[in-house]
Amino acid sequence: MSAPSLDAVIVGAGVVGAACAYYATRAGLSVAVVDRGPVAGGTTGAGEGNLLVSDKEPGPELELALLSTRLWRELAAALPPEDAVEYEPKGGLVLAPDETALTALRAFAAGQCAAGVEAREVDEHELAHLEPELTKGLAGGFHYPQDAQVQPARAAAALLRAARSRGALVRLGEEVTAVLTGPHGAVRGVRTPRGELHAPAVVNATGTWGGRLAALAGTRLPVLPRRGFVLVTEPLPPGLIRHKVYAADYIADVASDSAALQSSAVVEGTPAGPVLIGATRERVGFDRTLSTEALRRLAGQATALFPRLADVHAIRTYCGFRPYLPDHLPAIGPDPRVPGLHHACGHEGAGIGLAPATGLLVTAALTGDEPPVGAWPFRPERFDSRGPADDFSDPFDRPDGPPPSPGART
Amino acid sequence: MSQTPLGLVRAAPAAPYTFTFDGRILTALPGQTLAAALWAAGIMSWRTTRGGGAPRGVFCGIGVCHDCLATVNGRPNQRACLVAVQPGDVVTVQEGTGHDATR
Amino acid sequence: MTPPVDLAVVGAGPAGLAAAVRAAGLGLSVALLDAGERPGGQFHRYPAPGLRAARPEALHHGWRHFARRLRQLETGGVTYLPRHHVWTVARGDGCWLLHAVVGPDETPATVRARAVLLATGAYERQLPFPGWTLPGVVGAGGAQAMLKSGLVLPGRRVVVAGSGPLLLAVAASLAAAGARVPAVVEAADYRAYGRSLPAVLRTPAKLAEGARYGGGLLRRSTRLLTRHAVTAAHGTARVEAVTVTRLDDHWRPVPGTGRRVPCDALAVGHGLVPQLDLAVGLGCATRRTADDTHALVVDADQATTVPGIWAAGESCGIGGADLALTEGEIAADAVARTLHDVPADPRRHAALTRRRTRLRAFADAMAAAHRPGPGWADWLDDATEVCRCEEVTAGRVREAVAGYGAHDTRTVKLLTRAGMGWCQGRMCGQAVARLAGGEGAAAVESRPLSCPVPLRPLAQLPPEAEEFRA
Numbered sequence: 001m002s003a004p005s006l007d008a009v010i011v012g013a014g015v016v017g018a019a020c021a022y023y024a025t026r027a028g029l030s031v032a033v034v035d036r037g038p039v040a041g042g043t044t045g046a047g048e049g050n051l052l053v054s055d056k057e058p059g060p061e062l063e064l065a066l067l068s069t070r071l072w073r074e075l076a077a078a079l080p081p082e083d084a085v086e087y088e089p090k091g092g093l094v095l096a097p098d099e100t101a102l103t104a105l106r107a108f109a110a111g112q113c114a115a116g117v118e119a120r121e122v123d124e125h126e127l128a129h130l131e132p133e134l135t136k137g138l139a140g141g142f143h144y145p146q147d148a149q150v151q152p153a154r155a156a157a158a159l160l161r162a163a164r165s166r167g168a169l170v171r172l173g174e175e176v177t178a179v180l181t182g183p184h185g186a187v188r189g190v191r192t193p194r195g196e197l198h199a200p201a202v203v204n205a206t207g208t209w210g211g212r213l214a215a216l217a218g219t220r221l222p223v224l225p226r227r228g229f230v231l232v233t234e235p236l237p238p239g240l241i242r243h244k245v246y247a248a249d250y251i252a253d254v255a256s257d258s259a260a261l262q263s264s265a266v267v268e269g270t271p272a273g274p275v276l277i278g279a280t281r282e283r284v285g286f287d288r289t290l291s292t293e294a295l296r297r298l299a300g301q302a303t304a305l306f307p308r309l310a311d312v313h314a315i316r317t318y319c320g321f322r323p324y325l326p327d328h329l330p331a332i333g334p335d336p337r338v339p340g341l342h343h344a345c346g347h348e349g350a351g352i353g354l355a356p357a358t359g360l361l362v363t364a365a366l367t368g369d370e371p372p373v374g375a376w377p378f379r380p381e382r383f384d385s386r387g388p389a390d391d392f393s394d395p396f397d398r399p400d401g402p403p404p405s406p407g408a409r410t
Numbered sequence: 411m412s413q414t415p416l417g418l419v420r421a422a423p424a425a426p427y428t429f430t431f432d433g434r435i436l437t438a439l440p441g442q443t444l445a446a447a448l449w450a451a452g453i454m455s456w457r458t459t460r461g462g463g464a465p466r467g468v469f470c471g472i473g474v475c476h477d478c479l480a481t482v483n484g485r486p487n488q489r490a491c492l493v494a495v496q497p498g499d500v501v502t503v504q505e506g507t508g509h510d511a512t513r
Numbered sequence: 514m515t516p517p518v519d520l521a522v523v524g525a526g527p528a529g530l531a532a533a534v535r536a537a538g539l540g541l542s543v544a545l546l547d548a549g550e551r552p553g554g555q556f557h558r559y560p561a562p563g564l565r566a567a568r569p570e571a572l573h574h575g576w577r578h579f580a581r582r583l584r585q586l587e588t589g590g591v592t593y594l595p596r597h598h599v600w601t602v603a604r605g606d607g608c609w610l611l612h613a614v615v616g617p618d619e620t621p622a623t624v625r626a627r628a629v630l631l632a633t634g635a636y637e638r639q640l641p642f643p644g645w646t647l648p649g650v651v652g653a654g655g656a657q658a659m660l661k662s663g664l665v666l667p668g669r670r671v672v673v674a675g676s677g678p679l680l681l682a683v684a685a686s687l688a689a690a691g692a693r694v695p696a697v698v699e700a701a702d703y704r705a706y707g708r709s710l711p712a713v714l715r716t717p718a719k720l721a722e723g724a725r726y727g728g729g730l731l732r733r734s735t736r737l738l739t740r741h742a743v744t745a746a747h748g749t750a751r752v753e754a755v756t757v758t759r760l761d762d763h764w765r766p767v768p769g770t771g772r773r774v775p776c777d778a779l780a781v782g783h784g785l786v787p788q789l790d791l792a793v794g795l796g797c798a799t800r801r802t803a804d805d806t807h808a809l810v811v812d813a814d815q816a817t818t819v820p821g822i823w824a825a826g827e828s829c830g831i832g833g834a835d836l837a838l839t840e841g842e843i844a845a846d847a848v849a850r851t852l853h854d855v856p857a858d859p860r861r862h863a864a865l866t867r868r869r870t871r872l873r874a875f876a877d878a879m880a881a882a883h884r885p886g887p888g889w890a891d892w893l894d895d896a897t898e899v900c901r902c903e904e905v906t907a908g909r910v911r912e913a914v915a916g917y918g919a920h921d922t923r924t925v926k927l928l929t930r931a932g933m934g935w936c937q938g939r940m941c942g943q944a945v946a947r948l949a950g951g952e953g954a955a956a957v958e959s960r961p962l963s964c965p966v967p968l969r970p971l972a973q974l975p976p977e978a979e980e981f982r983a
Contacts, residue, residue: 039917292610296977298971299972300972312967314965315935316933415660415691420566423564423565441564442563442564442664469651471659475935475940476902479935
């Protein structure tokens, strides 16, 4: 191999891998990014680009989200304008249909505010002012000014391009077939059909397929796919829907452990015009078959919030597979079971939002610097103590077969 | 003597009826699509794009490309190549998403 | 709930109509769903009754057979459902669920069926060029469709261009209806037919058809230019002229050979693309065709790779109306045999099968002859809009490829929005795939919604609470 000496090989060119490459190269590290598909070919490309703090209860994930919120604001200013990542600090609006929901939402928001979230209660009158098309008769809601949005594929591509301009080696369409280890079990690189890439560290940023890369490295990470459908409407005038708008039961759905279908639509406009309505959550392996029930619920909830959408066409729907870990927290940091292996995956539906903080954490671990937030809750070996988790079955063994290659279908 | 499409198939249409296009009174033959009636009047575009404001009309002619979108009786995004003209229809040039005017 | 029909046929073009009528004749309960106002599909588009055309056959081949099937449709026990646009076929409880939006009001409807025959036809392949978004530039098939149904012409002086056997038919129709057609510009070389001469010779009806077109055109002094392409359209409010340029063997424009041809309309198209959205949504396997599109894989009985789903006509590979009819009849017989044990008539079956083989060989020869050469993208300048819906230029697609490493249509779409608009990439897919670096066919696109569906009918779908378990 004539490749230059590398500090780390990052596997995965989704938003998390791209953010790891961005911050690692900014810290002066020499990295390669390898992906079997294109940039944003997996869950990133199916994401809505949510940068949310509003849906997170106080705890380690919220801490990560708050840091990421700040980092995304910095990135939006630092990335060249031609990258057009469509960063929009539009704010979130969480709605309570009735007094019971509003009471619960108040308690939830109070806890968040204590943890550093900005949230402000808005009454029905102000809701109408913030979202003129919103249905009448809601009990109230909370405005979360820190919630924001980026176009996820462009964001990943921009981070990757910036990393490349700082010397990162980017190898797309090249699948990692082996994680190379030395005599004492420490990683020393990866093998692809094009040859070997040698580095003392390998970062697993393969998202929903993170369990498979862990297995290649001889260890275990119980990442499961949690499917989500998104509905996309015909182009609508910018400003028709101004915030990320969702009903309060969304939060319960995100935190649910159930495999069955959950849905509470997040409705939002995009700079390009279409309104996105997403997303459902269910654990059905890597099955891409259209679920008309998912569409029924998304359309029903979106039109209940915004009656005007009833006559608007859905022109597209697609699904993605969130990388889900049993405790809903990502796995970030070095894996003590395999020296040199780092994980940066399992962000479920929050990967776009949490990517920059993840990149910083991974970079700190690679350089040996102090991490910006406590990484202990994200330690990848935390599932070992539970023994074989009851709710984990290897999705790759399911009858619907191996996951399709990213990019095979939209 | 030059042939016409109506002459070719020996059409003897029922009485034409009128509709308006941006205020102009036009006629349509019974059963004609909006696009056909506009073509018959020599009108080739009835929409402007939301990015460049460029004029568009029929392209694929079979309902696939959605280039011929028009606003009919206030309802935007009707495919002119599919929708039949009804007597008295009010058709307007559609600008942008078609929803801007009704915002 | 009423019991499911035996067979739901999607599409009332030649294949679907033949299959529906035949299946009903064999005793099956049949629903025929079609997006159009009247049966016939794109091939047998005919004027609305109010136009009172005494001789609709002047614009059609095989009108007599079609008229016979129309009568059978009226009398033969088929439940004909026009204006039903099926947007997905889903698995229900022991049957298929065909979800449709109906009519201009787009109300929801669901048809339940034990078996489904997809006869969803095709749409025209477009290869962009500078000026192709000007009003007056229309699809060749589109011009034909507008003429057949609405009895209108796009202009007085219409250049016909692109590639494929449809061009001659379109030029002949336009000329017969009174348009002046100064030129038919064909990018391929008809001499390529010579390489598959046996297949061509076995299909004398097709040759007669071609001769008829050719004769009609010659009488009207149309120039037939092979190995040429329209590489630009000019005008401001509408097309006023086109540039016709000679192509080399790879369809690269030969510098210095461009000529300006005045016209007030251009009818352009590069063959047909099978309409596969419902089938792909069901998981039916596809194959790559000789002209770089994708078609469904079907067996000798026209069964797709998904049990219970049959297909006939252009979705199984472009082949024209005669082949579509044949496949439709074979499929109907097979469904009747499968569902009701209706025994096959061996002589009839053998005759249909022979006919299918012969027509398919001819179609494949034509497809190979008209396969776009890789050099056509050279006539796209950076300012040319590739995606008509989202107004994405070739320059922006090239930038996504060079600057961000996008090497497939999905990534280009995610980064540029090319293919994300109303038509969902049906017009630009081929071009984007080419610019993204592919030599041939784009990957099979998955479009779970085969047409736009308003949110109201989606919200009104019957709940599947019981069936819907992870």
